[in-house]
Amino acid sequence: MNWLKEQTVVVSGASSGIGKELTKLFIQKANAHVIGIARNEQKMKDFVAELGESASHFSYELFDVSKEENWKNFAEKLTVQNITPALVVNNAGIMPPFNNFLNISLEEGKKVMDTNFYSVVYATHYLLPLLSQNGGVANIASSDALLSVGGTNYYAASKGAVRAFSQALRYEFPTKYIACVFPGFTDTNIFRDIKMSDKDKRRINRIISPTNKIAKKIYRALVRRKKYKVVGWDAHAFSMLSRLMPSGGARLVNGVLKKAKVDMFSSVEKQG
Numbered sequence: 083m084n085w086l087k088e089q090t091v092v093v094s095g096a097s098s099g100i101g102k103e104l105t106k107l108f109i110q111k112a113n114a115h116v117i118g119i120a121r122n123e124q125k126m127k128d129f130v131a132e133l134g135e136s137a138s139h140f141s142y143e144l145f146d147v148s149k150e151e152n153w154k155n156f157a158e159k160l161t162v163q164n165i166t167p168a169l170v171v172n173n174a175g176i177m178p179p180f181n182n183f184l185n186i187s188l189e190e191g192k193k194v195m196d197t198n199f200y201s202v203v204y205a206t207h208y209l210l211p212l213l214s215q216n217g218g219v220a221n222i223a224s225s226d227a228l229l230s231v232g233g234t235n236y237y238a239a240s241k242g243a244v245r246a247f248s249q250a251l252r253y254e255f256p257t258k259y260i261a262c263v264f265p266g267f268t269d270t271n272i273f274r275d276i277k278m279s280d281k282d283k284r285r286i287n288r289i290i291s292p293t294n295k296i297a298k299k300i301y302r303a304l305v306r307r308k309k310y311k312v313v314g315w316d317a318h319a320f321s322m323l324s325r326l327m328p329s330g331g332a333r334l335v336n337g338v339l340k341k342a343k344v345d346m347f348s349s350v351e352k353q354g
């Protein structure tokens with residue numbers, strides 16, 4: 083029996099990429115009602131049109147997940163409407179271009195932490211008390227939380243924080259379902275601000291996974307109430323290396339990237 087059948091699921095970042103594909107699966111396979119969250123209304127409207135007849139299973143809220151007040155207001159709205167979500171998927175996230183830590187302003191870095199980590203904290207703070215008895219929170223981290231790649235500094239930190247936060251909460255709320263998911267490279271819009279040379283694109287295309295394939299794996303894991311899910315072959319490689327070689331794994335991966343002279347990593351290393 084699918085525990086999400088006909089339940090209400092909240093998905094942040096539902097207008098694009100992994101969140102959008104997951105939303106379709108919750109609707110099509112679990113007949114769930116999804117409340118999607120994102121900022122851009124046009125993308126949401128386009129998604130509603132794409133959903134066609136299933137659109138009656140979807141509603142959306144437009145707000146910035148990095149602001150605490152927005153989650154507070156959203157939780158109040160759910161309470162007034164007597165809505166009890168079964169699952170909150172904290173998926174909205176941003177990834178800045180790969181760069182050396184000192185090339186990134188503290189303000190930019192804080193934005194990454196606020197969007198990728200504090201959004202998860204606010205969502206959990208305000209929505210966990212509203213969840214159904216066996217309900218839960220699923221946090222989308224990244225393979226970068228398993229093994230950090232040079233140039234991802236704030237992004238890696240935000241996802242590492244999501245991983246640690248999820249693990250601790252699991253033991254603080256044993257009757258709730260707390261999941262953390264670690265996808266590898268997935269073909270979404272998250273890389274739109276990252277300038278890639280044709281050589282980089284060809285290389286990335288060899289390792290990147292299609293979004294619907296990754297979303298299907300995540301959906302199946304959530305239905306089975308898996309608490310820790312690594313998805314994508316590159317993420318599995320990161321997971322294995324980090325377990326077998328706790329410090330050498332990162333050295334190996336970062337060494338391979340350096341040797342491969344990947345153009346988008348050109349500003350990562352600073353000498354002196």
Ligand SMILES: NC(=O)c1ccc[n+]([C@@H]2O[C@H](COP(=O)([O-])OP(=O)(O)OC[C@H]3O[C@@H](n4cnc5c(N)ncnc54)[C@H](OP(=O)(O)O)[C@@H]3O)[C@@H](O)[C@H]2O)c1
Pocket residue numbers: 094095096097098099100101119120121122123125145146147148172173174175176177197222223224225264265266267268269270271272273
């Ligand atoms: N793609 C990958 O290779 C990969 C790998 C590992 C982990 N992940 C993680 O997977 C999650 C989904 O990413 P994706 O690859 O599917 O990216 P995506 O296609 O760019 O989608 C990101 C979604 O998040 C929303 N969003 C971003 N900032 C927001 C904010 N401040 N407030 C509200 N909504 C916001 C976007 O909508 P609006 O712009 O309209 O707000 C969009 O719906 C992220 O947490 C990402 O870190 C991705």
